[in-house]
């Protein structure tokens with residue numbers, strides 16, 4: 404399963420193609436429907452970076468291909484023209500090597516502006532209204548704890564501060580976005596901003612839920628629970644009493 408660090412490893416492997424003009428094919432029929440090959444073929448690959456759960460491939464002309472690996476996607480770099488079995492989603496061929504994406508269920512092409520990060524949680528002051536607006540544009544069934552880690556929506560919140568901010572805001576990480584009010588979103592974002600700002604300034608505060616599974620909640624004494632969440636299976640920590648399901 405692709406975790407953040409495996410995305411970073413994939414980004415590193417793909418660096419061998421950066422600076423090369425690449426031939427682009429989309430052998431998988433579902434990938435072909437995105438018309439990615441027509442738009443990218445023959446362009447120079449300018450950069451590859453892992454951002455959040457995504458690999459962003461920037462091409463000459465300001466086009467950015469976002470590859471989200473979900474559970475099963477995998478990038479491979481091999482010698483050009485090596486025989487393969489099956490239909491990969493995408494093949495980027497340089498002079499000597501090619502990058503092959505297998506089972507990559509999300510491929511999205513955009514201009515550079517659209518693929519940038521969300522507002523920075525550590526900005527002074529953070530633009531909470533834009534963050535709420537970004538969260539509102541996500542599918543209503545997406546879980547709050549998962550969405551808070553999506554760097555396209557809000558840049559900078561990691562798993563620790565997500566867990567701590569949700570506990571302070573008394574919101575379960577498992578709530579669907581469509582069951583959460585705007586002011587609740589603003590509250591949890593505000594808590595994250597406050598906690599993270601304090602941390603940057605060197606304030607050390609004991610954690611309330613992060614890595615406290617099985618220990619009593621500091622507010623109510625109920626044992627803290629933990630479980631993997633989202634495509635990256637990041638561990639969520641929460642108090643089932645203070646942060647109830649709806």
Ligand SMILES: [Zn+2]
Pocket residue numbers: 620621622623624625642643644645646
């Ligand atoms: Zn509690």
